[in-house]
Amino acid sequence: MTMQSTDVDGEAAARSEPTAPHRALRNDPSQATVVDVGGVPVGGRGFVLMAGPCAVETAELTGSIARTVRRAGGHVLRGGVFKPRTSPYAFQGLGLEGLSVLADAAGAWGLPVVTEVLDAAQIPRMAPRVDLFQVGARNMQNFALLRALAASGKPVLLKRGMSATISEWLFAAEYLLDGGNPHVVLCERGIRTFEPATRNTLDLAAVALVKQMSHLPVLVDPSHGTGRRELVIPMCLAAAAAGADGLVVDVHPHPPQALCDGAQALSPELFEELVRRLGPVLDAVGRPFAARPSPLATSYASCT
Amino acid sequence: MTMQSTDVDGEAAARSEPTAPHRALRNDPSQATVVDVGGVPVGGRGFVLMAGPCAVETAELTGSIARTVRRAGGHVLRGGVFKPRTSPYAFQGLGLEGLSVLADAAGAWGLPVVTEVLDAAQIPRMAPRVDLFQVGARNMQNFALLRALAASGKPVLLKRGMSATISEWLFAAEYLLDGGNPHVVLCERGIRTFEPATRNTLDLAAVALVKQMSHLPVLVDPSHGTGRRELVIPMCLAAAAAGADGLVVDVHPHPPQALCDGAQALSPELFEELVRRLGPVLDAVGRPFAARPSPLATSYASCT
Amino acid sequence: MTMQSTDVDGEAAARSEPTAPHRALRNDPSQATVVDVGGVPVGGRGFVLMAGPCAVETAELTGSIARTVRRAGGHVLRGGVFKPRTSPYAFQGLGLEGLSVLADAAGAWGLPVVTEVLDAAQIPRMAPRVDLFQVGARNMQNFALLRALAASGKPVLLKRGMSATISEWLFAAEYLLDGGNPHVVLCERGIRTFEPATRNTLDLAAVALVKQMSHLPVLVDPSHGTGRRELVIPMCLAAAAAGADGLVVDVHPHPPQALCDGAQALSPELFEELVRRLGPVLDAVGRPFAARPSPLATSYASCT
């Protein structure tokens, strides 16, 4: 299988550099990268569940969600503190203060933390409390940010751009790999199409294809991928069946009151239902849930 | 849940006819249409497998594929005899002669027949040997054809157009239902997007959404939906997990020599592997394979 | 410049038939097809204006629009009598009765008639009163209809499908040309994209490219191409500057009351403004308006 730049640069990138290493591609079918995210192995046989609020709001809410995620069987707590918003007048996230809230809640429940970074300048201040830096869809080709994350050496969750081809997505990963950071996790989150009934079109064939082309782990985010709560569980099951290595889902105790993306958040009850229904599908495709660190194993655990 | 025309007509169709019946929509969550396709129930709890060559070639090949489909556990034999081709210079299918070949092979193995019809004028001559008329993606809004099929009363497999919204697809079904034909099966086969790595982008969220909005059965065609053999099995498993009622897949004994779409056809061995791997996923979502008519039960069976 | 099937058939159509004639392609740069539409030359140096209501409503309205079109400088009267509508419950057009209304109004003002045909069976009854058969975007790959129109020998206006590539569009024209009908006019009417602010995305680069690749005339329909009245004039001017051979625009005396697509129709005053503003742009690119037949020259003129 060969990979070609689909020519956003007006030329096949591969052509211009015939000896390019393409470190994202799989040379050996048995080779698979496993990324250690705060003690959780991402990309091995085990299937991982990352869940949490779209945006971190209060300590109480975040703690409640962390408990839900941990008790139901989740592995990693997600939550946005720097939110990239279409409008400058929309809620922009709580910033570093929000990160403390998120990391405290995660630590209390033995969960590593994944959160989005928007700017290279934020990395040093965020790094001590983040286990997995998320690069959002809008920044997939923010090459300055990718280079800074490569230098940081921390695990990176690279979301596919909303109109990025698979080839462009793998080349974006290449900026991290070539920059010396092998800890790369990919995440399909839907692409932009003409269909208005869903927020994006979740491209699960891309997941199956990337799993064949690349040794990197691939997660799926059906919350952003569909934008509709009632589609999240079916798409989670489909993602697991298609070969994804895990999921990233929005969870909120009161979705209609969420400050961001409430329409796509699962309630705690639905999150528990998701885990219950995932189990048999994972069995069917021969995969267990990944192991979890013990509740107090992460370094930021502060209480309970 | 409400359905709105997404405005290809420059206005909300619903608005112009506020009392429109929307027969495709589900009024009662427990309501589900089951379409009888030559003795195979499509749309109930049972999951159906329709498989066969993209285009019918010879009697020998078709018979061999019918045997593969029947023995591996398939329910319905598919095969194109009138092929809609981009170029007038490409192979256009064997026509009515091909239909005889297809129906004879299907009959010999106790399989009902699904094949594409391109033109209202073909319906009377095709009807005696066809159990399920396929309306292809290019003809989803060929309203003259839809009206003629409504009048025929035969079961119809309505593929989603390559750039049709979910709303438009359901309105196309409405032409059949409003025309008096309740035997409608929908089929997602991928939509056209910017991604060049796959022939189309298979929209499984559309399947989950339509299953919630409508009482009609929904199948998935991952062969046309991806265009790549190596993605067909993963997408079949994903479709089953997402709630599809069955699959339509291309099978050919020698894919590289197929006259049409060889790159997406499963070999007999891969088709058997598909059935083996589907079983546990269907178990996981609580669905059995549909019952099959006994090998000689269909009315056109002519020999063994 | 070479043309390749962009693979809706899962293979390059050209590859499968290396000696395919590609009659739509230009062999000689100086070669350009001129189609005679009821006395109006389409495709030569002269620029043509086709205008009229999206759907024919009453004789009075249609007559009034015909007068507007003729007096302002238009060449051909357009109007839909068989309307392909997303919903079966939306207004479907007046049918053959509407065609009489349209043709009478056109004849009274010395204008040839262009109208959409949906089904091969309609051709014989429509042909006596139609100068240019329109194939709509939904039917661009309705190959049965294309073959019947090829056999009819009448001029055909082939609209680009809403997600058709340029290559597929030219191959659709090939069905007409290869079927023995050289009287083919192409029409760009916008493609389907993710942008919701306009009904479609008008692809004027496709017009410039097709003018270079093919000898066939190319018109542009900015009414359907944008869906917004306020964008029609700017896009008409842009189309003329890009090298189009003419325009197809919706005109209605009372756009808000139009039975179909009122939001994109020009009022008579705006249509007159369009013609006024087009003149200098056509001068700038060295093209005159096409000659018009004398008011009573068409065969169906019944009165003044």
Place this chain on the structure above:
Amino acid sequence: MTMQSTDVDGEAAARSEPTAPHRALRNDPSQATVVDVGGVPVGGRGFVLMAGPCAVETAELTGSIARTVRRAGGHVLRGGVFKPRTSPYAFQGLGLEGLSVLADAAGAWGLPVVTEVLDAAQIPRMAPRVDLFQVGARNMQNFALLRALAASGKPVLLKRGMSATISEWLFAAEYLLDGGNPHVVLCERGIRTFEPATRNTLDLAAVALVKQMSHLPVLVDPSHGTGRRELVIPMCLAAAAAGADGLVVDVHPHPPQALCDGAQALSPELFEELVRRLGPVLDAVGRPFAARPSPLATSYASCT
């Protein structure tokens, strides 16, 4: 006319902040922002031409192009020195050294400079030699970069993202305007669609619509918008007719040898032809070319 977030954030941004100022929108139809780019007024009646190499290569080449641009009638010299490339192994631009080359050449010919900035950290070092900072399509929603550019107070050319809706594009401008920088110029450069024959689909209706909605100047880049040299001139003429305030085009003395995007660059001869053919079209729509600063007027002019 109202503007709504098309919901990339999963909610209408306007809804969440009902008193949002929407500074990009036009309150008074006669209001139009004119941005002073090194002495060239962008956005008034005058039409501006920005041209130059996709990537700055050598001093000799850049000087030669600057001379071509100036002599033919261009207003601003464009050239990339920090190139965002899909692949990390492709040519990444000459960096600050390239900026010196570009600014020297521009100064020698009395042309202001537009070049792309990729990262907030680059702004202070680039600002002394840049008249107009370009934000590329990939960075349209790089909000950290937008905020830093807002603070810089320098004129900004904001390219539309490759899958950005018009609403998102105007909200991105809002980050600059709300951040206190009123010197914003928009640039349409094509959107990503399914059509493979052109690199992007140039959306000229978006230009006409934004000119009606907003008081900001709008340029068009047909080089990136089509990716094909032979389409650049027709699309430039069409952009002028559609109401654009100017153009950004790639020019290279030897396009086939260009290090970046040679297929879309105009030769000097074609650039001269473009200017010759633009004149009459601008006349037709009642617009002159913008005034140009005298050859030595810009502050960085170093020699002739």
